[in-house]
Amino acid sequence: MVLFQPADGRSLAECGIASVHVAGAELNLLAAVRRAGVRAAFCSRVGADPFGERVLAAAAELGVETQLVVVDERYPTGLFAKDVREDGVRRVHYYRAGSAASQMGEDDAGRALSGGPSLVAVSGITAALGDGPRRAVVRLAELARERGVALAMDPNLRPGLPPVANVLRKLLPLTRFLVLGLDEAQPLFGTDAPDEVFRRAGEAGVGEVVLKAGADGCWYDTPSGPRHLASAAVRVVDPVGAGDAFAGAYLAARLRGIGPRGAARLGTAFAAGVVAAPGDTDGLPAEQEAGRLVDAAQQMSS
Known part of the structure; x- marks a missing residue:
């Protein structure tokens, strides 16, 4: 998935700038x-969208082979967002219902x-x-x-x-x-x-x-x-x-x-x-x- 998280030290509800990463266990x-x-080698599904391209590029940069990943024209790449609170506790919000990976x-x-x-x-x-x-x-x-x-x-x-x-x-x-x-x-x-x-x-x-x-x-x-x-x-x-x-x-x-x-x-x-x-x-x-x-x-x- 593609991860968004605040890049200015504020919460997701208040931040003006977010960084974008590729992540997933x-x-x-x-x-x-x-x-x-x-x-x-990574076997999964991503959407035919910029986020899917980003996932494939990140995997390749890590040296992980991607020939087993299907690019699905019908469903989008999953997303999630992470808040890091002042006390260090992390809260994650997922948006992957209906994603390409969920159609495997x-x-x-x-x-x-x-x-x-x-x-x-x-x-x-x-x-x-x-x-x-x-x-x-x-x-x-x-x-x-x-x-x-x-x-x-x-x-x-x-x-x-x-x-x-x-x-x-x-x-x-x-x-x-x-x-x-x-x-x-x-x-x-x-x-x-x-x-x-x-x-x-x-x-x-x-x-x-x-x-x-x-x-x-x-x-x-x-x-x-x-x-x-x-x-x-x-x-x-x-x-x-x-x-x-x-x-x-x-x-x-x-x-x-x-x-x-x-x-x-x-x-x-x-x-x-x-x-x-x-x-x-x-x-x-x-x-x-x-x-x-x-x-x-x-x-x-x-």
Whole structure:
């Protein structure tokens, strides 16, 4: 989607100038995957409008491939606006009902697998956009299992969207990597105790879990149970996008053969950079620094 936010320190209701950005959890994740040195492609729909052009240009600038994105002549690109209050609290207003992305369906699932990926990542946000997107997510999970493609799922449960925890629970047996926030554990598993989350996820058929806890770091899988890793953040400017950066870096590391401990370390490093800068992806490490972080994560797994 395209994001508008005040650029003069005032509220949306009062501002005279707004900045324009491209944002969204899925694209944030893909940007981190690409920065960690793994190819990434975005599968979605945008409108045949200037905002759609902007989304495609932003994805390409991040190194994310866009050949799987359909430009829809009938529906517009989704928009949202963000207020940042004086106390730091952020309030987001979405305008994506009837958007091109909300029209996705099962055909989009087949397209997502057309390039022969090693892994596909799905989000609960997509599933919450309507019946068509929900069917697309479910069908993609089924097709990925049939074709031997690993499935990663980030629930991304949002209070402002319809509840989809019941839908996502049905996908757990098909999920190779579950990357979820501590605040999402209760709706999915009825607990937010890390040991219990990992145990119940395993019983549900999940292959591997990593549990994000924001300022408290994360928990990652080991043969002897979940282990805690502290956050690497030293400065917080804007926390939005940090969880996506963590997820993208973690998944990229696992695709590169790095173990869960090293992958979690890489995820925390990417997340620390994002929270220290405004914007969803501005704080991702530069290519050379990302390569150094990947090498360090690899050494942890050797």
